[in-house]
Amino acid sequence: MSHSHKLTHFDRLSLLGTLLAPLLPAFLTNNPLPNGAPWSLLNSHTNYYEESPNTGVIRAYDFTISRGQLAPDGVQREVLMINGGFPGPTIEANWGDTIQVTVHNQIEDEGVALHWHGFLQTGTPWEDGSPAVTQCPIAPGKSYTYKLHANLYGSSWYHSHYSAQYAGGLTGPIVIHGPPSIELEQYDIDIGPVMLSDWYHAEYFDLVEQTMTNTNFAPVYADNNLINGKMNFNCSTLLPRRNSTPPCFDNAGISKFRFKRGKKHLLRLINSGSEGLQRFSIDGHILKVVSNDFVAINPYETKVVTLGIGQRTDVVVTANGELDAYWMRSNVSTICSFNNSPDAVAAIYYDDTDDKLEPASQAWNVPDPGTCANDDLDITTPVMELRVPDHDLYLEMPIELFVNGSGVTLWFMDGVSFRGNYNSPTLLLANLGNLTFEEEWNVRNLKDSKSVRVNVINNSNTSHPIHIHGFNMYILHEGLGPWDGTIINPHNPIRRDVYQLRPDGHLVIQFDAAANPGVWPFHCHIAWHVSAGFFIQFLTNPEEVAKMRVPNVVAETCREWAEWTGTNIPAQIDSGL
Numbered sequence: 001m002s003h004s005h006k007l008t009h010f011d012r013l014s015l016l017g018t019l020l021a022p023l024l025p026a027f028l029t030n031n032p033l034p035n036g037a038p039w040s041l042l043n044s045h046t047n048y049y050e051e052s053p054n055t056g057v058i059r060a061y062d063f064t065i066s067r068g069q070l071a072p073d074g075v076q077r078e079v080l081m082i083n084g085g086f087p088g089p090t091i092e093a094n095w096g097d098t099i100q101v102t103v104h105n106q107i108e109d110e111g112v113a114l115h116w117h118g119f120l121q122t123g124t125p126w127e128d129g130s131p132a133v134t135q136c137p138i139a140p141g142k143s144y145t146y147k148l149h150a151n152l153y154g155s156s157w158y159h160s161h162y163s164a165q166y167a168g169g170l171t172g173p174i175v176i177h178g179p180p181s182i183e184l185e186q187y188d189i190d191i192g193p194v195m196l197s198d199w200y201h202a203e204y205f206d207l208v209e210q211t212m213t214n215t216n217f218a219p220v221y222a223d224n225n226l227i228n229g230k231m232n233f234n235c236s237t238l239l240p241r242r243n244s245t246p247p248c249f250d251n252a253g254i255s256k257f258r259f260k261r262g263k264k265h266l267l268r269l270i271n272s273g274s275e276g277l278q279r280f281s282i283d284g285h286i287l288k289v290v291s292n293d294f295v296a297i298n299p300y301e302t303k304v305v306t307l308g309i310g311q312r313t314d315v316v317v318t319a320n321g322e323l324d325a326y327w328m329r330s331n332v333s334t335i336c337s338f339n340n341s342p343d344a345v346a347a348i349y350y351d352d353t354d355d356k357l358e359p360a361s362q363a364w365n366v367p368d369p370g371t372c373a374n375d376d377l378d379i380t381t382p383v384m385e386l387r388v389p390d391h392d393l394y395l396e397m398p399i400e401l402f403v404n405g406s407g408v409t410l411w412f413m414d415g416v417s418f419r420g421n422y423n424s425p426t427l428l429l430a431n432l433g434n435l436t437f438e439e440e441w442n443v444r445n446l447k448d449s450k451s452v453r454v455n456v457i458n459n460s461n462t463s464h465p466i467h468i469h470g471f472n473m474y475i476l477h478e479g480l481g482p483w484d485g486t487i488i489n490p491h492n493p494i495r496r497d498v499y500q501l502r503p504d505g506h507l508v509i510q511f512d513a514a515a516n517p518g519v520w521p522f523h524c525h526i527a528w529h530v531s532a533g534f535f536i537q538f539l540t541n542p543e544e545v546a547k548m549r550v551p552n553v554v555a556e557t558c559r560e561w562a563e564w565t566g567t568n569i570p571a572q573i574d575s576g577l
Contacts, residue, residue, distance in 0.1 A: 017228030017255025024190035027177035052151035053096030074252030088172025111137025125518030132420025136558035153178025155268035168204035198222035198276035219338035255346035259319035271307035276332035283361035308465030336372035372463035417533030420576035470520035517544035531574035
């Protein structure tokens, strides 16, 4: 069903992807600036795992989470919104600031927990936002205030970790300003976040239900692909949902950006989708990669950047094109993802070019290699160098599909399909000295291990973006088949919090467990795979966890959740995460 009404950007209540979106500063200046910058004499070579500034500045945000009708690509559907919009507000802070976010849950029938992706939460694991792991969900009608220390810097995002809610719209970008890389030729303009996300016209609960009643592993396919929450859709191709056709508006509008000719522009790419492996490019422009996740890297050039779910890549782009307008593109790999959606496009206008002009640029001829992998490990090395430490624990974790007694296809991670208990978070039990956990919680007690090496063995023909909470992983090796024992760049391997695991391949990572006592999820970041049990949790240094003084408000959140569930039954049809 097509309507003549043209949906404007303002109907979607987000400035992201509009020409009104503010450019970002080098850093926020509304606090004292010793030695000219908030981080004083610290620089891009400072070991931020051991030393980070403490500015004493609190950046306060207030989020109200609710349901409402929006049409990000012209197809109207129920969307989970933050402060009435999608995507959620940009959180912005300086390295060393404290971010304070008060979350009000106005969803009537579900809990909420927000995860601050990539934040180490050193000494404050209860702020990680993982229900059944580090907290109880925020009950309907209740609030919780998260407090986060920005001890890393770069680009990231936040999202709900309650079931697959973030597929329903609960996402937003985070920018932590930090010292520029000494090795990097400086950029002139910070364009800000560029969020890439596959999009579904069905509501997220229906998609979870489809996943969790799946008796023949029929995949969930995306309907569209968005850049900063915007894209067009051909209404004539819209299929009915639940025996009805939702309103659809042609020409909803795409995201738009403005470049200044001759200037260098920083773009903060974020894959905030549910399943799709994104391939990002700008017609006629080379992308200089300068950061992956929260780790500045020695720059290299490419025409296409590959991002798995949860990954971030900062690129510097010089506006040296001859045309006045160019297409920005992001397509989901149809080889590596279950996706038949059109490529996402956005328009880039040079200087004062009329923003009604349709770009005539041509895409780069860079075919999808079909490897489902990130860029080669030997070309991605961090600016702040760290060699791989000796490990004192080695784990092998096979990944497998299996069919349960009801005929539903689920994921095994190291022999268990995870299912959490919202009322009994692992962290709070460990803090009380209770280290006896249900098998389906899939807890690995690492005891006093200092550095843990994990070989994730993919016994499926599907790729997986593997994410760890609380740490940056050293990425030691990845590839097809079994690991041969070699390490790429042992003196300075890339460190990330998400990395692609190839189909029928391996991913060897290491993390310094002793550096961050707590309970930390380790999982595939594809929403439907987490729902189907692809999740494990590491308990690190339990003796120190038992000594932690967890704020009373965390226990109060559990009491509120217990009270709500005493008279309401939460519709937890999946793993819970």
